[in-house]
Structure formats: C-alpha cells, structure tokens
Amino acid sequence: MVTLERTVVPARFRTLTAVVPMLCGLAGVFVANIPISILGGLVPPPLLALAPIYFWCLVRPDLMTPAVTFTIGFAEDVLSGGPPGIWTLAFVLTYALVARQRDSFAGLSGLAAVLGFAAAATIACSVAYIAVAALAFLSGTHFPPMAPILGELAMTVLFYAPSTLVVSWLHHKLVGASRSDV
C-alpha cells in the first residue's frame, strides 16, 4: 500500500519556504559561476540553475514563477559575464515551453526524466546560441563556435542527477508539495 508523506510546514515559515526555489536557483548560479577552473578550463561549467527551474516548474509552478525565473536568469547574466540578457531570455523561454508541456514532462521517470531535462537544457542552450549569433551578425563579428555550447549542454545534463537529488531533498524537507498535487 502506498502512503503519501507530506511535510507539514508551519504557517509562519510558509513565506520563508516560498523563496527556497529562488534561493536554490541563485545558489546554482553562484556556484556555477565561481571563476575557478579546476580542470584548467577544459570543460565549461554546467548551468546548475536550470535544474531548480525545471524541477519546481513541474512540481511547484506557484513558487517557480516567470518572475523568479527572470531573476535567476538575470543573476546568471551578471555573473557569467556574457552578453547581457542572453541567459535571462534562455531561461524564461525554456520555462515557458516546459510549463506548456508540464503534464508531459512531469510524467517522466528514470532515464526518460533525464531525457526530458536534456530537452529543456537543449532549448535553453539553443536560445542562448541563437541570440548570441544574432548579436554577432548585427555586429559583423564571427559567429560563436558550436563546441563550447555543446560542452555546456553536456555538462548540464551530466549534473542533472546530483542537482536533482539536492533539489528534491530540499523540496521534501522545506517546501513540500502544493495542495493541488496531493
């Protein structure tokens, strides 16, 4: 028999727990953008902020709102040092597409769940690449090479499993399921 466990959050902590998804996304941005290269810059850092966005977009869209996604993307833009607004646009568009197909993505499990996240990460990286290529076209400079963004996509998907472990642990301990999900 399956039993449903649900964390009971006191009312006075509900406001605090409501910002946990955003704080997780910002923490992912900060950790991924620490300018320390352990492997000598061989591989680009993963988009750690995408895992909390994807997870809570499916599980608690009332907490991971478009405005929160915008804030996380803005932080990624500031700390990553790339062209301004690129990751904000990429995260928000990814959020929009995942939210539209929420029922399909939320029903995935196991390897299919990883593939679902890989699809979301592909959308984010594609949007970022296309935006930078468009800016390069307007500036008359070189188009960015594909290899670095593909490397970032691969690293992001590779880090999905450990990131989701942390995020789901925080979700069960601090946030809890929304009333409509139970």
Added chain:
Amino acid sequence: MANAWKIARRSNVQLPLILVVALAVVLVLLGKAQGTLFDKMRAHATDTMAPVLEKVRVPVAGFGRWMGSITEIFSVYQENLRLKDENARLRQWRNVAIVLQGRVGRYQALLHAVPEPELNRVLARVIGRANRPFLQTMILDAGRNNHVLPGQAVMDARGMIGRIYLTGNRTSWVILLTDLNSRIPVTIASSSGKAGNIQAMMTGDNRVQPSLELVSRTVILHAGDQVTSSGDGGLLPAGLPIGTVVADGSDGWRVALLADAASSQDVEVLNFSKPPEAPPASAQLPAEAAGLKPQAPPPAPATTVTPTPPATPAAKPPVTATPKPQSTQVPPPAEAEAVDR
C-alpha cells in the same frame, strides 16, 4: 479538479509569462545598446567576491598543478631532452641579442633618437578564470585603485594574454586574445625578409589559436612568422610579442600564442595611457645632430598688439643647413667597429 487547476494556472501565470518574455527581449536589446550598467554590476560583484577568490585560489591552483603533474609524469624524460635543446638554442640567441642591443644603443646615441614612451606596469595576480561558451576571461586582483583601466594590455612572461575590459575598484576582467570579441591589429614580420612587415587583424573565435585577417590579399605568409602588436589605433603599444603564424589547414592562417592564459598566475598590466615623453630640447634633435641648425625665429614687432593665430607646424621657422661640430657622445669609429664585430 485538475482541469480547474490548469485553467486557474493559465489565467494567473500565462499573462505575466508573456510580459516576462518581452522584458527579457528588451533586456537583450538594452544590453546590446547600453552594456555599462551590466558591467558595473559585474565589477561590483567581483569586488565583493575578491577576498573569497583569493582564499580559494591557492588550493585550487595546487589541485590544478597536481592534476597537470599526473599527465606530465609520463613525458618527463622527453620533456627534459627538449628543454636542454631549447636552452642551448636560447643561449645562442641571448648572445646575439646582447650584441644587437649594444648596436641599437649606439645607433640611438648617434641619432639622438627620441626614446620610446615609458610604460608603467602593474603586477597583478590571477584570482579567477572563466571559460564560458560566450566569454573567455580571467580576473585580476588589481583594479582602479591600482590605476588599471579598460583597454590596457595584459602580458605574462612570454607574451600578450589579452586586454582589460572591465575594472572594479580592486579587481579587473581580462578579455583573452582567444575570446570571440577580441580584435587586435597586429604586425607580422615576414621570416623570408622579402615582404617586410605585414599588417593584419587578429580575431578570436573561442578557439585556442586566433585567426588572422590580412589587410592585403597579395602578401604571402609563412608558418613561423612572428606576430606582434602593431599599435594601430593607439590603444596598445607597438611591438608586444603575441605569437607565431601557423596554417589552419583550410587556406587560412592562425596565431599560435606565446602566452598560456590557462596557466599564468602573475601577469603585468601595461599602462599605455601615459602620454609619450616630451621630445628632447632642440639642441638634441636629430636635425641638429646631423649638422642642420634651426634658424632663430624672427623678432615680433613690438609696436602693435594683434591676436595671434594658433601655432601650426607650418608656422615653425625653417631649418637651414648650418655646420655643427659633432657631438662628443659619438664613439670613435674604431670602437664602434669593434663592438659591431
């Protein structure tokens, strides 16, 4: 119930989602038009993180050296032989350089040449590196407080690494020569000696070796030609060593950089904003050293006071040929010949 939730969600979330997407597009366009706001935020964030980065840098650098030593341990013997061979060749070049340096010094004394503008150098330590898909950068622990300004060249012991493009109070960001947005005017010294110096634009494309865009299509490059900064545009000093020309295998040319941005720990920031030193007095000008004495300007009439036009080069007094004794600083020919040998 689920259907009701979806309807409610659409009505509450979809509308701000459209607005947020539009806002993100506006942010991209705003960043393209006015990027200084982002730069200030980045500089402030880096200044705030600088103490943490300096603390983290030491163990991470040690870990990086340890990781590198694992791969290098298998090639120590071959590397030792290569270094011995290179050391022998460099000793020969050192002797040649000493002789040439003395010769250049004598020629400068003979010509009373105006000295090159003196460059201020700021020694800085690399406290961070970022290898992002759209940006390759490093962060230095010197900023505006150390008189580091955007546009200044960054060198390591081997050659040029990049340019400062963002400065905080205590930190600065370097755009590497390999970065997508890096464009440096360079001079290529032809190894054949026939073509002379070739002007080109070195552009980064996030690959290890930046590409070369030749100004003239008729010149022929050779692998191994030396690439230095040309100084065109006045942003960088001329003659900074950058690398050597290599073929990229597809009818194009790239530059194998001398500097290794991935392993450099201490770098120099060259302050080229200082104006060139004032030329020496007229008595030391090359024209006078060659025996041409400038004529004294005619005395101005003291009877009437009229507004004078601004000074122009054409208003300078003409130079007339007047014999002048040779300077005592010129070494005797016998001594010069001995040094030349």
